[in-house]
Amino acid sequence: MIKHIAAAAALLAASSAFAAQPGTLYVGADVGKTKIDDVSGRATSAGAFIGYNFHQNLAVEAGYRRMGDYDVYAAGAYGEVDLDAASLSLVGTLPLSGGFSLLGRVGYNRLEADAxxxxxxxxxxxxxxxxxxxGVGYAFTPNVSTRLELQRPGSDATNLSVGISYQF
Known part of the structure; x- marks a missing residue:
């Protein structure tokens, strides 16, 4: 019985070893691919974000992402559409063992298309x-981590990105 309690305590300690410390700021960048419904192909996206951990498992995060540049052809006309997004989100993390974590995001997003x-x-x-x-994250150190995230920034857009962040 004592071995089981010790093992559970070790797993719990390992899962929170690289958890975010409350009251810390982090910055990061990501790259990925954006898919827009009814538009063929995927565009390369790039973004930057800044966040504040106000709890070990909760942060508020602001971000800007270039969702992609699309070439479109409709009604006999050729055009280009640039799509950008600015967001403010609540990000929750659930630390797992070995430096891994799960994350969830909910927030407000403003998309802008320039055609x-x-x-x-x-x-x-x-x-x-x-x-x-x-998404899923992995902490290399207490300050440096990476994440793979699937976002739905609009009803007809999906973005899959990989990013890296630094926590101060």
Whole structure:
């Protein structure tokens, strides 16, 4: 019985060894791929984020991501669409053993599309709504970690990214 309690305590200690410390700030960057429904192909995305751990398992995070640049052809016209996203999210983490963790995201997102159509001019459009995400993280050290995350920044967009962050 004592061996089981000791093993459980060791697992618990290992799972929280690289947990975020409350009151700490972190910054990071990521790259990935964005898929827009009804648009062929995937575009390369890149983003940056800054967060504040106000609890061992909860952080508030602001981010900006270039969702991608798309070439579109519709109604006989060729154009380019650049899609950007700015977000503010609550990020929850669940530490696992061996430096791994699960993460979940819920927040507010503003998407902006900048379109240029040859022969017709250009224009901008934006949409706001919820951003949702799930992922897995790995802490190399107490300060440096990586994460793989699947986000749904809009009702018709999906982004899969891998990022690295540094906690101060």
């Amino acid at each position: 240029k159509v040859r022969g017709y001019g250009s224009g901008k459009a934006h949409d706001s709504g919820a951003v949702l995400g799930v």
